[in-house]
Amino acid sequence: MNAKTNTPATGSVQVETFNTVVIGAGFAGLYALHRLRDQMGVSVRVFDVAGDVGGTWYWNRYPGARCDIESIHYSYSFSEALQQEWTWTERFAAQPEILRYLNHVADRFDLRKDIQFNTRITSLVWDEKNKLWQVGTKDGIIARAKFLIAGTGNLSVAKTPEFKGFENFKGEIYSTGNWPHEGVNFTGKRVGVIGAGASGIQAITEIAKEAAHLTVFQRTPNYAAPIGNAPMDSETDRQVKAHYAEIRTKSRNSFIGLPYDQAQPSALTVSAEERRRVYDECYAQGGFRLIFDSFADMLFNKESNDTAAEYIRAKIRERVKDPKVADILTPKDYPYGTKRPPLETNYYETYNRDNVTLVDIKNSPIERITEHGIRTASGEYELDAIVLAIGFDAMTGPLLQLGIVGRNGEKLADKWANGPLTYLGIATHGFPNLFFITGPQSPAVLYNMPLAIEDHVDFATDAIQYLRDHDLDVIEPTLEAETQWVAHVYELAQQTLLPGTDSWYTGANIPGKPRGCMIYLGGAPAYRKICADVQNNGYTGFALDHSAMKHSTATA
Ligand code: N01
Numbered sequence: 001m002n003a004k005t006n007t008p009a010t011g012s013v014q015v016e017t018f019n020t021v022v023i024g025a026g027f028a029g030l031y032a033l034h035r036l037r038d039q040m041g042v043s044v045r046v047f048d049v050a051g052d053v054g055g056t057w058y059w060n061r062y063p064g065a066r067c068d069i070e071s072i073h074y075s076y077s078f079s080e081a082l083q084q085e086w087t088w089t090e091r092f093a094a095q096p097e098i099l100r101y102l103n104h105v106a107d108r109f110d111l112r113k114d115i116q117f118n119t120r121i122t123s124l125v126w127d128e129k130n131k132l133w134q135v136g137t138k139d140g141i142i143a144r145a146k147f148l149i150a151g152t153g154n155l156s157v158a159k160t161p162e163f164k165g166f167e168n169f170k171g172e173i174y175s176t177g178n179w180p181h182e183g184v185n186f187t188g189k190r191v192g193v194i195g196a197g198a199s200g201i202q203a204i205t206e207i208a209k210e211a212a213h214l215t216v217f218q219r220t221p222n223y224a225a226p227i228g229n230a231p232m233d234s235e236t237d238r239q240v241k242a243h244y245a246e247i248r249t250k251s252r253n254s255f256i257g258l259p260y261d262q263a264q265p266s267a268l269t270v271s272a273e274e275r276r277r278v279y280d281e282c283y284a285q286g287g288f289r290l291i292f293d294s295f296a297d298m299l300f301n302k303e304s305n306d307t308a309a310e311y312i313r314a315k316i317r318e319r320v321k322d323p324k325v326a327d328i329l330t331p332k333d334y335p336y337g338t339k340r341p342p343l344e345t346n347y348y349e350t351y352n353r354d355n356v357t358l359v360d361i362k363n364s365p366i367e368r369i370t371e372h373g374i375r376t377a378s379g380e381y382e383l384d385a386i387v388l389a390i391g392f393d394a395m396t397g398p399l400l401q402l403g404i405v406g407r408n409g410e411k412l413a414d415k416w417a418n419g420p421l422t423y424l425g426i427a428t429h430g431f432p433n434l435f436f437i438t439g440p441q442s443p444a445v446l447y448n449m450p451l452a453i454e455d456h457v458d459f460a461t462d463a464i465q466y467l468r469d470h471d472l473d474v475i476e477p478t479l480e481a482e483t484q485w486v487a488h489v490y491e492l493a494q495q496t497l498l499p500g501t502d503s504w505y506t507g508a509n510i511p512g513k514p515r516g517c518m519i520y521l522g523g524a525p526a527y528r529k530i531c532a533d534v535q536n537n538g539y540t541g542f543a544l545d546h547s548a549m550k551h552s553t554a555t556a
Contacts, residue, residue, distance in 0.1 A: 020464065021135050021145035022046040023124075023402065025115050026055015028151030028437040028453045030102065031078060034109045035461045042464070045143055046111075047135070049120040053106045055153050057098045061179035062387075063210075064202035065095035068227060068343045069448055070287055072240045073258055075101065076450055077248040082108065084241055092229045092287075092343075123403040124148060126432060131473050133433065136403075146473075147464055149457070150399055151437045154445055157397035159390050159510060163194075165368035172385040176203055177392065184385075186211040192374055192381060194366070195389035196222060198342040203389055208350045215357045215381050217366060217374065220339075220502075221331045223312045227343035228286015248451070255523035257448030260293035267295040267304040279311045291337045299337050299496045299521075309336040319348035326351075328360045338501035340445070357381075394504040395440040395518045396420050406431035407476075419507070419516035423477035423485045423541055424531060426459060432476040435460035440518040441489045445505070447524045459531055463539065472545040481541030493517035 019042035022032045029046045030053060036044040050058045067074045071088040086101060093101070106112050123136035127144070135143040158177045166173065174184060176199040191211040193204050196218040208214045240247060250259035267275055275295075282289035290308065297304045313330050320326035329351065350356055364378040373383035396416060404412035407430050415421060415430060422428050425442025426435055437456045438444040444452055463475055493499050499517055502508035507515050520527055534540045 015141055015144055016045070017132065017144040017146075018043045018045045019145065020044045020147040020149060021133065021143055022149045022151055023121050024048055024055055024151035024153060024156075024437075025050065025053045025106075025111075025117070026057070026151060026153055027076070027102070027450050028149075028153070028457060029055070029115075030105055030109075030111055031076065031454060032149050032151055032437070032457045032461065033111050033114055035078075035457055036464070037114060038109065040461060040465060042468075044114060045145075046115040047119045047121050047143075048115060048117055051117050052103070053112070053115065054099045054102045055151075056156060057095055057102060059156070059178050060176060060199070061095055061181065061183075062174075062176040062199065062203045062389075063184075063206035064204075065176075065179075065199070066090075066092050066202065066227075066229070067098060068092065068198065068288070069258065071098070071232075072236075073247075073251055073448055074098075074450055076105065076454065077244070078454055080244070083244045087237055088232045090229055090232055092227055121402055123405070124434075125403075125405045126407055126434075128407060131432075147433045147435070147460075149435045149437060149460055150402065150439070151453075151457075152398035152402065154395050154398065154438060155392040155504075157393045157401055158388075159392055161194075161388055161390060162511060163366055163369050163374075165370060168371045169369050169373075169386065170371050171373075171383055174385065174387045176200070176387065176389045186385065188212050189384040190373075190382060191215070191385045191387060192217060192383040193387045193389055194361075194374075195391065196220075197389065197391055198340060199391070200389035201342045201344050201347050203387060204356075205345060205347050205350050207387065208353055208356050211355065213355045213357070215359060215374075215383065217359050217361045217376070218328065219362050219365075220334075221329050222339060222342050223309065223331050223336045224342045224344045224347055225283055225290050225312060225315075226286050227345055228284070229345055251448060252451060252455075252528065253525050254292075255525070256288060256292045256446060257443075257451045257524045258288065258292065260289065262289075262293050263296045265295070266297045266301065267307045268297075268301070270295075275307055276311075279308060283311075283315065287343065288341070291341055299498065302335060302497060305335040305337070305497060312336060316348055321352045325358050328358055334501040335497045338498050338505070339503040340505070391504055391509050393510050393513070394507075395444070396507070396513075397510075399436065399439065404431065404434070406434070417514070419514040420518060421482055421486055423482040424459075424534065425520060426456060426531075427475075427477045427542070429477050429479045429482045432474045435463070441486065441520055443520045443522075443524050443527045446519055446521065447527075452524070455528060455531070459535065462535060463542075466535075466539065467544070470544075474545055475539065475542050477541055478543050485541075489520050490517055492521045493519070496521050 022029045025046050025048035033046050036042050071093040122138050125134045132144045133148045134141050190213045192215045194217045251257050278294050282294045316330050317326045364376045367375045373381045400413050410430050420440035422441045425439040438452050507513040
């Protein structure tokens with residue numbers, strides 16, 4: 001067992017040294033802690049800026065927040081006992097229930113005692129001499145660790161609003177990604193929501209039911225489709241629990257990490273009637289079936305994609321009474337699924353309500369926030385509250401704000417100035433013993449997140465175990481392996497429709513952020529096979545122990 005040790009810091013404060021420090025106490029951090037501490041017996045400390053466990057589900061408490069993957073799949077698979085004892089009340093659980101689940105996991109595995117909350121890590125510096133990471137806050141070094149696991153999530157750094165004049169606004173301002181714990185009462189208020197992505201769509205539907213008037217400021221319309229939520233029925237629960245192992249295996253063998261298996265090869269090789277039948281069935285079933293269980297070429301063939309895009313456009317026209325409003329809500333200039341498709345319940349019907357107004361800010365942009373509301377090019381809208389649902393500095397943002405400095409004083413921010421460079425989306429050359437959980441250039445956000453997280457935590461912790469078993473100190477990807485991986489990720493992306501669309505998938509949602517492809521698009525099964533081969537061959541593409549230092553010097 002690697003006992004934790006105390007090593008003196010500069011000055012008199014004792015700084016503890018751990019085998020592994022984990023950043024983040026969401027799905028990733030909780031499982032990493034359990035695996036390292038309880039299954040491997042190593043010393044570990046988790047840090048999180050939040051006051052409790054939950055990660056994204058701790059912060060995103062806005063009305064309507066719920067997962068968009070069925071809860072029986074959007075949950076941990078690592079413990080059969082946990083799978084059997086937890087029962088979801090809805091097909092797609094709402095945020096409070098997911099947070100209760102993560103609290104249950106923390107209690108069940110007694111995790112909190114090794115988590116330090118209310119602690120923002122702002123500096124992670126590699127100490128080459130001692131082969132340790134120095135973990136710091138703005139007040140200085142608070143821990144040291146041989147290994148670092150970044151479980152910081154992909155959508156945890158809010159986008160900074162570009163609008164001028166916020167300081168003048170006399171009303172309330174909220175952000176979906178950091179919602180007040182006590183909730184917000186919009187009764188009798190004039191509310192404006194900026195943004196109509198997945199968060200905006202969920203929040204708009206609920207806020208409209210409460211507010212005196214809701215004004216939605218939408219720039220780009222989305223291809224939203226019904227989520228198909230319903231109470232969880234006991235027969236489904238029983239069936240799932242009886243076959244959980246098979247279901248999880250089937251999920252891990254599918255592109256997106258869900259046990260879907262109906263997709264036909266192409267929308268273009270079937271009749272118009274058959275296409276319609278498939279789309280009707282998937283639209284009625286809900287979840288991500290329309291995009292991932294209809295036709296397998298949806299993200300690869302524009303013509304095929306057009307058939308689904310047109311199907312959704314027709315649904316929007318059917319569901320929204322005012323044709324002008326329907327037109328503003330209809331996406332026209334990018335393929336379906338190239339922005340993450342939001343799922344909804346009565347979202348389009350919300351625009352049939354008398355108390356809801358849609359403002360097209362693509363044609364009439366927001367000019368500024370005023371004392372009393374929002375001024376666009378076509379007029380001023382008076383508001384008591386503004387809700388920002390403008391998204392995140394996705395994938396790289398959470399890692400870059402950790403202040404990571406690797407070998408030879410290299411800053412991760414400098415290395416990634418033109419976009420992320422990783423090996424397998426798990427590690428990056430020049431930054432030894434550092435593992436990203438669902439990092440950029442892994443399938444991450446296109447792979448059912450809890451399963452993707454478990455796969456990565458297993459990879460990282462297996463690597464740590466391998467080093468221990470072989471009396472090695474350091475693991476770091478070679479520059480060559482990294483270069484090849486990045487090229488492979490880009491080559492795969494070019495075969496899809498994704499690079500052409502502005503979205504957080506490509507970094508285009510953040511002004512000034514380098515545009516690139518941050519997702520491995522070969523699907524979960526291909527990715528999992530690559531990772532398994534790397535592991536089974538003694539960590540191909542990684543330099544181990546002192547060879548890492550030599551390699552780095554040789555390629556510096
Ligand atoms: O963020 P987004 P999100 N002026 O980036 C608009 C996950 N998630 O928080 O498209 C005007 O998708 C922006 O407009 P445009 C899920 O993976 C999951 O909604 O840039 N508008 C867009 O409408 C999702 O994909 C769930 O033109 C501006 C919106 O704000 C991801 O999180 C629920 C603007 C941002 O949409 C992010 O979703 C919620 C500006 N300057 C989220 N800047 C589940 O269901 C931005 N916008 C599990």
